Amino acid sequence: MLFLPQQNNLKPKHLKKQNFSRASLIVMAVVAIALQSCGKKEDVAASAPPAMPVSYVSVQPTNVPMSVEAVAQTEGAREVEVRPRVGGIILKKMFEEGESVKAGQVLFIIDPVPFQIALAQAKAQAAGQGARITQTSRESNRLKELLETQSVSQREYDNATSDASISQADMLQAQANIKEAELNLSYTQVTAPVSGIAGRFQFSEGALVAANTSLLTTIVQLSPIWARFSLSASELASLGGHVNSSSVTDVTLILPNGSEYAQKGKLNFTANQIDPTLGTQELRATFNNDDKALLPGQFVRARVTTGEREGVFLVPQAAVLSGDLGKFVYVANAKNEATPTPVTVGAWHGKDWIILDGLKANDKVIVDNLIKLRPGAVVQPKIFVQPTQSTQEPAAIDKSTSKSTTKSKVKVG
Secondary structure, three states, X not given: OOOHHHHHHHHHHHHHHHHHHHHHHHHHHHHHHHHHHHHHHHHHHHHOOOOEEEEEEEOOOEEEEEEEEEEEEEEEEEEXXXXXXXXXXXXXXXXXXXXXXXXXXXEEEEOOHHHHHHHHHHHHHHHHHHHHHHHHHHHHHHHHXXXXXXXXXXXXXXXXXXXXHHHHHXXXXXXXXXXXXHHHHHOOEEEOOOOEEEOXXXXXXXXXXXXXXXXXXXXXXXXXEEEEEEEEHHHHHHOOOOOOOOXXXXXXXXXXXXXXXXXXXXXXXXXXXXXOOOOEXXXXXXXXXXXXXXXXXXXXXXXXXXXXXXXXXXXXHHHOEEEOOEEEEEEEOOOOEEEEEEOEEEEEEOOEEEEEXXXXXXXXXXXXXXXXXXXXXXXXXEEOOOXXXXXXXXXXXXXXXXXXXXXXXHHHO
């Protein structure tokens, strides 16, 4: 009990030492945390990716043709099946398969002997009928004289007159038989009904063919040539509705190699109703094909143009991407950030997409490094240069390199 005051006198010194040590530890901890946080900030700043270099096109509104494309198939303007009009044995083929033939050219010769005999018989019957006419006419005249003297009855004279008239009618029948025999004889030479390209001979020489049924060959007229195709309801709506020859300005064929056929076409047939099964309107266009560059049955693409669409934008095809919500492009905003922008696309125009909605004038549409971009990524944009231009002027990227290269070329020269 007596030492309590002394313990109370020692307690404040001990407490001061403990408080000082705790305060120093707290200060050191705060300094360490601050230094650690600064190091993290420096690490984060050091680990931030640099701005990605990209190329862009500054889009401007323009006018493009209002057109759609559809798969088409060519067909000859006239495709004729050559069949014999009389039956018989084919003696000879008078043309080369796959070569051009002219209208009226003899293609096949059918054995004419049976038809020559039939013609001779018809002429013989006509000659006999001529003798019959002479006989009946003479008999009618003789009985007429006898009737005047009442040596014969009126009935006998009438019968003789009727026989003369019947003989005249039989003579007309005999003359018709001659014409038929002559016509059948002429059919033994099978001629080309139209000019065009002859197809394959379906028989061989010596084969027996039937009249009007056996198919000998086909002839296809190549110029003009037709292209048949169909447009869906949505495609017709993009052209302004159902089309006809007056609303379509031109029809262009795109060949399988991607090139355009030199000759423009015109519609020569438009269906007057929509196919209820397919929901399409059938169309057909005609093209001049003097050089025979197109063959019937060839698959091509037909581009139908009805006018111009105003206020649209053109961007390279590679710039248009597909996502869960449809088509979109990356636009570099004022902060040089890649911003995904949904767009409404139309058809292709050459190597560009037609953008109907979603863009505005002077938008910077990014066209390369798209696979590496993410929404909000910082970019370093530069104007897009066509590959042909960049290969012709590679030194435009680095002026110092171009100068040194030029000097070296001068020295070498």
